[in-house]
Amino acid sequence: MTPRGPAGGSGLEKLSRSEIVTTALEVLDEHGLPNLSMRRISDYLEVQPSALYWHFPNKQSLLAAVSDRILHPLTAETWIFPGAGGEPGTQQTRTLAIQLRTALLSRRDGAELVSSSFALDLLTVDLLRMIAGAARSDFGLGRAGSRTCADAVVHYTIGQVFHEQQQAHAAAVGALQTRTPDPLGPQDPTDRFTAGLALILAGAAGLATSEPSTAP
Secondary structure, three states: OOOOOOOOOOOHHHOOHHHHHHHHHHHHHHHOHHHOOHHHHHHHHOOOHHHHHOOOOOHHHHHHHHHHHHOHHHHOOOOOOOOOOOOOOOOHHHHHHHHHHHHHHOOOOHHHHHHHHHHOOOOOOOHHHHHHHHHHHHHOOOHHHHHHHHHHHHHHHHHHHHHHHHHHHHHHOOOOOOOOOOOOOOOOHHHHHHHHHHHHHHHHHHHHOOOOOOOO
């Protein structure tokens, strides 16, 4: 990518948060998370690093905004929680997990970046609330069970994608050792993910038979 300045010229008043996040995503895709620095982003925008701090108090807050942008596809749908409208389908939890995986895979090092923002509680996209609500609808779980299900789904999905992206990067630079395929597991990453997700959701369905549902 060729470095470019803010549209319409330089200056703090012409540099928006959205443009900074968009440029940060471009830098992420080209250089990876280890090289996603405030200086590199400012170089691409042809501004001083202080211009970024006018909009973001620190690097972590910028990375959180980038993480939120990556997760935006999950907020584009309206998820019906218990008591919020008509009867939802029974596949909301699975669909959200698949959408989360797709969003993380859409950007280089997406899982590692989102994992950091999630661990520091900096995301504005509330993954746990969203998936817990879906689990209540899908399985009739109570508050505790639905939260446990959401924890399992989110951590499993982020972890699987992180592993997948690390392997892809290692293969790209010739650092991945050739191994004999495991005959007991699916070879395709998507198949491996959906197999593990199915096991988690089967456990949630089984838990629902022993845990009385509570009002949301």
